[in-house]
Amino acid sequence: MAATKPSTATKPAAPAPLTWGPTGKHRLLNTRLPRVDFPYKTTGTAIYSHDVKVPGMLHGRILRSPYAHAKITSLDLSPAQKIPGVKAVVARVNAGATLRFEGDPIAAVAATTPEIADDAIHAIDVKYDVLPHAVTAEDAIKPDASPVFPNDQSVENNIRHANERGDADSVADALKSADVVVEAEYRTPTLHHCCLETHVVVVDYNGGDSATVYCSNQGTFSFPGDAAKALGLKRSNVTGVVHHMGGGFGSKMGIGIEGRLACELSKQLRAPVKIALERRDEFLMAGNGPGSWQKFRAGATRDGKLAAVHVEQYGLGGIGRGGLADQPYLYHAGVVYRTGGAIHTNEDSARPLRAPGHPPACFAMESLMDELAYKLGMDPVEFRKKNLTDDAHLRQLDRGAKEIGWIRRSGTPGATPGPLKRGFGCACGDWNGGGGPQCVVDLKIAQDGAVNVSSGSQDLGTGTRTYMVAIVAEELGLAMSDVKEEIGDTRLGNANLSGGSTTAGSLSPAVKVAALDAKSEIARLVAPLLGAKPEDLVFADRKVSANGKSLTWAQACAALPSGGIAVRGQWKPGLSSGGAHGACFAEVEVDTETGHVQVIRILDVQDCGFPLNRLAVESQINGGMVQGIGMALLEGRVMDAKLGVMVNSSFMDYKMPGCLEMPEEMLPLIDDDDPRQQVVGVGEPPSIPPAAAIANAVFNACGVRVRQLPITPDKILMGLAEKGALS
Amino acid sequence: MRDSKGKGAKESGYSRRRFLQGVGVAGVGALVAEHPLLRAAEAPSPLPDATDRAISGNIEIVLTINGQPRKVTVEPRTTLLNALRNNMDPPITGPKLVCDMGTCGGCTVLLDDKPVYGCLQLAIDVVGKKITTVEGIGTPERLSPVQAAFGEHDAMMCGFCTDGFVTSITGLLKANPNPTEQEVREACKGNFCRCGTYPRIFQAALEAAKAR
Numbered sequence: 001m002a003a004t005k006p007s008t009a010t011k012p013a014a015p016a017p018l019t020w021g022p023t024g025k026h027r028l029l030n031t032r033l034p035r036v037d038f039p040y041k042t043t044g045t046a047i048y049s050h051d052v053k054v055p056g057m058l059h060g061r062i063l064r065s066p067y068a069h070a071k072i073t074s075l076d077l078s079p080a081q082k083i084p085g086v087k088a089v090v091a092r093v094n095a096g097a098t099l100r101f102e103g104d105p106i107a108a109v110a111a112t113t114p115e116i117a118d119d120a121i122h123a124i125d126v127k128y129d130v131l132p133h134a135v136t137a138e139d140a141i142k143p144d145a146s147p148v149f150p151n152d153q154s155v156e157n158n159i160r161h162a163n164e165r166g167d168a169d170s171v172a173d174a175l176k177s178a179d180v181v182v183e184a185e186y187r188t189p190t191l192h193h194c195c196l197e198t199h200v201v202v203v204d205y206n207g208g209d210s211a212t213v214y215c216s217n218q219g220t221f222s223f224p225g226d227a228a229k230a231l232g233l234k235r236s237n238v239t240g241v242v243h244h245m246g247g248g249f250g251s252k253m254g255i256g257i258e259g260r261l262a263c264e265l266s267k268q269l270r271a272p273v274k275i276a277l278e279r280r281d282e283f284l285m286a287g288n289g290p291g292s293w294q295k296f297r298a299g300a301t302r303d304g305k306l307a308a309v310h311v312e313q314y315g316l317g318g319i320g321r322g323g324l325a326d327q328p329y330l331y332h333a334g335v336v337y338r339t340g341g342a343i344h345t346n347e348d349s350a351r352p353l354r355a356p357g358h359p360p361a362c363f364a365m366e367s368l369m370d371e372l373a374y375k376l377g378m379d380p381v382e383f384r385k386k387n388l389t390d391d392a393h394l395r396q397l398d399r400g401a402k403e404i405g406w407i408r409r410s411g412t413p414g415a416t417p418g419p420l421k422r423g424f425g426c427a428c429g430d431w432n433g434g435g436g437p438q439c440v441v442d443l444k445i446a447q448d449g450a451v452n453v454s455s456g457s458q459d460l461g462t463g464t465r466t467y468m469v470a471i472v473a474e475e476l477g478l479a480m481s482d483v484k485e486e487i488g489d490t491r492l493g494n495a496n497l498s499g500g501s502t503t504a505g506s507l508s509p510a511v512k513v514a515a516l517d518a519k520s521e522i523a524r525l526v527a528p529l530l531g532a533k534p535e536d537l538v539f540a541d542r543k544v545s546a547n548g549k550s551l552t553w554a555q556a557c558a559a560l561p562s563g564g565i566a567v568r569g570q571w572k573p574g575l576s577s578g579g580a581h582g583a584c585f586a587e588v589e590v591d592t593e594t595g596h597v598q599v600i601r602i603l604d605v606q607d608c609g610f611p612l613n614r615l616a617v618e619s620q621i622n623g624g625m626v627q628g629i630g631m632a633l634l635e636g637r638v639m640d641a642k643l644g645v646m647v648n649s650s651f652m653d654y655k656m657p658g659c660l661e662m663p664e665e666m667l668p669l670i671d672d673d674d675p676r677q678q679v680v681g682v683g684e685p686p687s688i689p690p691a692a693a694i695a696n697a698v699f700n701a702c703g704v705r706v707r708q709l710p711i712t713p714d715k716i717l718m719g720l721a722e723k724g725a726l727s
Numbered sequence: 728m729r730d731s732k733g734k735g736a737k738e739s740g741y742s743r744r745r746f747l748q749g750v751g752v753a754g755v756g757a758l759v760a761e762h763p764l765l766r767a768a769e770a771p772s773p774l775p776d777a778t779d780r781a782i783s784g785n786i787e788i789v790l791t792i793n794g795q796p797r798k799v800t801v802e803p804r805t806t807l808l809n810a811l812r813n814n815m816d817p818p819i820t821g822p823k824l825v826c827d828m829g830t831c832g833g834c835t836v837l838l839d840d841k842p843v844y845g846c847l848q849l850a851i852d853v854v855g856k857k858i859t860t861v862e863g864i865g866t867p868e869r870l871s872p873v874q875a876a877f878g879e880h881d882a883m884m885c886g887f888c889t890d891g892f893v894t895s896i897t898g899l900l901k902a903n904p905n906p907t908e909q910e911v912r913e914a915c916k917g918n919f920c921r922c923g924t925y926p927r928i929f930q931a932a933l934e935a936a937k938a939r
Contacts, residue, residue: 114809195885197887279827619881619927622925624923627921657923659915662912
């Protein structure tokens with residue numbers, strides 16, 4: 001019937017969109033909230049998957065390929081099986097199989113102790129026919145290189161070409177008429193997630209028709225299906241648990257090979273098996289952030305406009321692809337021609353790493369913009385502002401420049417007298433993020449006033465638990481300590497996996513909806529006691545009040561049914577949004593005698609819509625800057641091209657930022673001029689621009705443009721030598 | 728590796744276990760001779776291969792952890808960290824296994840009040856010493872000033888490094904109750920945090936020093 005009428009006439013008035021309420025009026029949200037699980041995380045009582053110990057649990061270990069490319073000619077598990085304490089040995093591959101990278105898993109064992117499991121791995125007898133390999137992009141694209149995917153028609157000379165975009169001829173023409181042209185190649189190495197908790201799975205299965213799987217994972221619901229398949233159980237009979245997890249950064253989604261092997265061992269033994277990757281395993285077979293090789297020809301006109309960009313972008317993802325954000329990244333250019341793809345090598349597959357594809361694209365483009373600005377003789381901030389497309393970045397560049405004291409910067413690189421040279425740099429980044437209808441939140445309020453909010457979601461260290469509690473406490477007028485939370489269990493409501501900075505944007509609206517519904521329900525039951533209408537009740541200070549009368553929270557809840565009330569919240573639009581923008585500024589000091597670079601001061605201006613917890617958002621921004629320092633100055637996988645193996649597969653040799661690399665000052669700045677009153681997740685965005693900002697500051701300090709990360713002292717000294725500036 | 732009496736390596740080959748046994752005798756002979764286990768009359772079980780003084784197989788020892796004597800069965804090669812995490816019931820899991828080679832500080836414990844890496848200590852070497860793990864520094868109900876300051880300053884994210892940092896800073900404050908920020912940075916330079924909470928860890932340490 002309705003369909004026959006004009007839709008405009010019958011449409012009911014749209015309900016008022018949900019909001020987080022007026023800015024500045026919140027008691028808990030948008031303030032600085034200590035995380036609710038800190039008493040556990042600081043006392044060793046937070047239980048991570050690594051810490052799970054179930055009765056009869058055996059310890060697993062994985063045997064990995066020592067070669068980048070080899071064929072197994074024979075595989076004898078029996079020496080391992082004979083060791084006392086070894087309970088099971090399973091092969092992942094058989095004789096005849098080809099191993100495609102150092103670390104490619106071959107077999108797994110389960111034993112009564114990790115030490116015995118280690119013995120067993122060493123006892124397995126494998127014979128190999130070692131094959132030619134390519135573990136660097138340069139080697140991989142040589143005409144006589146060994147093919148990584150010999151049977152894949154879409155790979156040519158180890159290059160998997162992406163579609164071309166734009167017209168190369170019109171770019172060539174535009175470059176001819178540009179006032180300045182920069183031709184440059186930028187390279188970033190393969191990075192490692194280096195989660196302090198390595199990938200770990202505990203399969204609690206003792207035979208029978210059900211199992212519980214504890215896994216350090218970014219998605220509680222992302223692994224039980226695979227576990228069920230491997231165990232031969234019904235999906236609904238496998239419970240997934242992720243109570244606390246020690247970092248993911250993109251590397252922990254799904255069950256993984258280690259998880260499947262643990263399930264296989266557990267199934268065979270009808271006993272619980274734990275496989276925790278060793279640190280070296282983690283480097284070799286648990287993913288990495290892909291390297292990049294980006295070649296530009298770009299031109300700008302004297303008025304500061306980016307006129308033309310010709311770019312070849314290659315992701316270096318090993319046997320994976322390693323996607324990159326499309327150039328010219330945030331900038332508008334007159335004409336653009338883009339080509340590239342992936343260059344395959346005999347290395348483990350890349351996985352997403354915090355803002356996948358963005359930090360390498362940002363480093364290249366923001367370095368290029370800097371080079372063009374210097375060639376034009378234009379302030380790099382002004383040059384950027386002429387070519388950016390989003391007002392948020394313009395605002396953030398102004399704020400960042402003011403906060404860092406950009407005015408102190410000399411336009412002449414290396415202008416500081418003496419060997420210690422200071423310089424300033426900046427860069428911008430963006431990320432989509434957002435949220436959607438994926439989370440189910442249960443909120444229960446008992447007759448004695450106990451409040452419990454739950455969802456199967458997970459807390460990677462992002463503060464999920466804390467904002468769940470804060471949203472409920474804010475709405476019901478309670479203290480944080482009045483609300484208990486429960487997460488990380490597939491017996492709870494569905495939730496999306498934490499990837500792409502989408503958890504807060506998907507989960508927080510569902511919590512808010514649940515809290516609003518619970519509040520309405522309580523108001524309906526309590527209003528008669530106060531002689532008021534439900535909509536007139538005020539929830540504040542642990543009381544429910546109306547007409548000058550009030551009930552304590554406990555008195556109010558006494559009006560609930562004996563079983564309390566339970567409501568279920570799901571995502572609704574209006575409370576979250578995508579689109580995060582940031583700008584980073586760095587001040588560095590380069591020692592031109594040693595080549596050492598120290599970041600002195602760094603700041604990241606980051607918008608996040610409505611900040612649920614300012615303390616947690618600032619911690620995310622700090623984290624992004626710290627990882628950016630690592631990417632800029634320290635980190636990178638180093639391969640031995642001849643032997644085909646990684647030479648720095650430990651924390652001794654793979655350098656991460658530590659206490660001594662920290663700047664004198666770090667400023668995590670929330671962009672409160674963001675007019676959006678919606679939650680925008682910022683797990684990833686703050687990690688995008690810092691490396692580029694630091695690289696640009698290094699150039700401003702000493703006049704050396706390092707186009708290949710990390711900026712190690714040798715590259716600075718070589719650069720100074722080439723300029724004839726080595727003292 | 729062969730020990731002084733030509734034992735220790737089997738014809739069948741070479742394993743890390745055998746290697747460590749060998750080291751236990753040939754490499755650290757002096758240590759073994761003076762080892763508390765060898766002196767302890769109350770050692771619960773005789774040492775295997777006692778004739779050539781090699782230590783191998785399982786040994787029951789008593790460790791003093793957070794003020795409590797705890798019996799634990801270990802192999803000579805078992806690290807203190809693995810003894811705490813794997814060989815005890817209930818396990819002590821505050822110290823985390825992260826790198827297992829003394830680079831990251833996730834397994835920091837106090838040995839006679841000094842911070843050490845649990846993965847670089849053999850369990851048999853710390854018999855008779857006072858071992859304090861993060862669990863012995865405070866509890867959720869009775870947080871130490873360091874633990875409380877970590878919470879207030881959000882000096883943790885995923886929390887996997889936190890136990891090690893709390894322990895390192897607790898050790899620092901025992902030795903130096905009023906450190907400068909530079910001294911805090913030096914004291915924690917053996918601890919990694921991948922989430923990047925360092926600035927707040929420094930703040931928390933200085934705050935805790937004030938609160939003590």
